[in-house]
Amino acid sequence: MNAKLPNVDAQALFHYVLRLGDLSLILGQRLGEWVGHAPALEEDLGVANIALDLIGQARLLLSYAGEIEGCGRDEDKLAYLREQGGYFNAILAEQPNGDFGQTIVRQVLIDAFQLELYERMTGSLDERLASIAAKSVKEVRYHLRYSSGWLVRLGDGTEESHARVQSALNTLWPYTVELFAEDDLDQLMADSGIAPRLSAVHAAWSARLEGILADSTLLRPADRPHLWHGKRGQHSEHLGYILAEMQYLQRAYPEACW
Numbered sequence: 001m002n003a004k005l006p007n008v009d010a011q012a013l014f015h016y017v018l019r020l021g022d023l024s025l026i027l028g029q030r031l032g033e034w035v036g037h038a039p040a041l042e043e044d045l046g047v048a049n050i051a052l053d054l055i056g057q058a059r060l061l062l063s064y065a066g067e068i069e070g071c072g073r074d075e076d077k078l079a080y081l082r083e084q085g086g087y088f089n090a091i092l093a094e095q096p097n098g099d100f101g102q103t104i105v106r107q108v109l110i111d112a113f114q115l116e117l118y119e120r121m122t123g124s125l126d127e128r129l130a131s132i133a134a135k136s137v138k139e140v141r142y143h144l145r146y147s148s149g150w151l152v153r154l155g156d157g158t159e160e161s162h163a164r165v166q167s168a169l170n171t172l173w174p175y176t177v178e179l180f181a182e183d184d185l186d187q188l189m190a191d192s193g194i195a196p197r198l199s200a201v202h203a204a205w206s207a208r209l210e211g212i213l214a215d216s217t218l219l220r221p222a223d224r225p226h227l228w229h230g231k232r233g234q235h236s237e238h239l240g241y242i243l244a245e246m247q248y249l250q251r252a253y254p255e256a257c258w
Contacts, residue, residue, distance in 0.1 A: 012189075013068055013189075017129070018065050018088050019088040019185075022087045022089035022093075023093050024058040025079060025089070026093040026239070027054050027089075027093040028053075030093065030095075030103075031048075031050055031051035031107075034100075034103065035051075050142075050143050050146065053142075062074075063075040064128055079246075080247045080250035084239055085233040085235075086233060087233065089230055089239075090230045091178055091229075091235065092110060092175035092176060092178065094239045095175065098168060104165065105165055105169050108151050108209075111143045112205050113201070113205055114140045114143075115140045116201045117195075117201050118134075118137040120200065120201065122134045124194050124195065125194055148215075151216045151218075152212070155215075162218075169219075173221040173224075174221075177223060178230060179205075180202040
């Protein structure tokens with residue numbers, strides 16, 4: 001803890017930082033699945049670089065979470081040795097890649113969220129989180145520039161590319177509701193000056209997406225009731241498959257190191 005941080009329950013802060021780290025970790029793992037499979041070499045490298053940025057963000061956040069917890073779990077143990085119910089990423093991050101257009105839609109939705117969140121978190125009273133946010137926001141600006149550029153090309157491209165990304169947007173949009181569904185933990189972090197209000201993040205995210213979707217000639221789907229609770233450890237079946245692959249080496253060879 002740093003001197004500037006208000007008196008906040010350590011367990012609550014630990015779980016909040018895990019949420020942030022898990023979102024980047026799982027999304028980075030998903031993007032890594034494209035390596036060697038992207039539609040062109042340049043995009044293979046571009047997606048891989050974004051995945052590496054996200055894993056880097058996850059390392060910073062999970063390392064901090066381990067320090068807050070104080071139980072000897074470092075970034076590796078938190079990343080590789082938790083069970084499925086112990087992850088707190090939003091459900092959107094674990095959705096399958098689908099085709100390249102679906103991956104781009106998912107990326108735009110999360111990139112825009114992380115950008116608005118981290119821009120505001122640079123003013124956090126938690127100096128460690130503010131520092132991580134300041135580093136991450138530079139990367140996320142590039143991520144959104146990349147993903148939104150592709151969304152415009154696909155949405156305003158051929159009839160088929162437009163239809164595919166509109167279909168992907170319709171499918172993935174309902175999962176965005178969870179990003180802004182403020183629970184007691186989100187409220188506590190905002191009341192303590194550690195995190196921004198999700199209502200403010202949502203308003204800015206929504207305005208930013210309006211412009212991107214307009215440029216992409218895509219229609220914004222209607223919001224639906226929130227039915228998913230990844231932030232509470234309740235996940236889709238997809239996360240289990242991600243963890244089975246991601247955790248295999250560490251579980252097969254416990255305590256192994258390079």
